[in-house]
Amino acid sequence: MTIEVTGERKRTYHPKEKILEIFIPIRLIRRGGRTHIQTPDGEPLALEPIEDTALMRALAQAHLWLQKLEDGEFKNVKALATHYQQNESYVSRILRLTMLSPILQEKILEGESIGGRTLADFMDGVQALWKDQLKLLQWE
Numbered sequence: 001m002t003i004e005v006t007g008e009r010k011r012t013y014h015p016k017e018k019i020l021e022i023f024i025p026i027r028l029i030r031r032g033g034r035t036h037i038q039t040p041d042g043e044p045l046a047l048e049p050i051e052d053t054a055l056m057r058a059l060a061q062a063h064l065w066l067q068k069l070e071d072g073e074f075k076n077v078k079a080l081a082t083h084y085q086q087n088e089s090y091v092s093r094i095l096r097l098t099m100l101s102p103i104l105q106e107k108i109l110e111g112e113s114i115g116g117r118t119l120a121d122f123m124d125g126v127q128a129l130w131k132d133q134l135k136l137l138q139w140e
Helices: 054-070 077-083 088-099 102-109 119-123 130-136
Strands: 002-004 010-014 019-023 027-031 034-038
Touching: 054 077, 054 088, 054 102, 054 119, 077 088, 088 119, 102 130
Parallel strands: none
Antiparallel strands: 002 027, 010 019, 027 034
């Protein structure tokens, strides 16, 4: 798949709205299952990919499952686990991720370093108080 945008680079200032409009023709090239951006001079645009880790996926899954429980879609964790063909214990441990401090959750989802911690470290449990969680990771 290749999508090409043709035209010239151009900048237009709209004084009434105080907006600067910038048009840069690009080319989107799909290689190896990934989309790359190529600028008009043929150089690929370097974008820092966000690491898709097991911890990130588990945190997202935990919030989805919690929402389903809160919405009453499932009566309890056992029903949720049965529906998703998972062990009840596993679902419970994943759901614990929703109790991590908001700062910690944000850092996980942004792919920032969290002191070398892995999904297994968090599934074993962490401190209940958010300030203690941050101390554990030496952020305070």
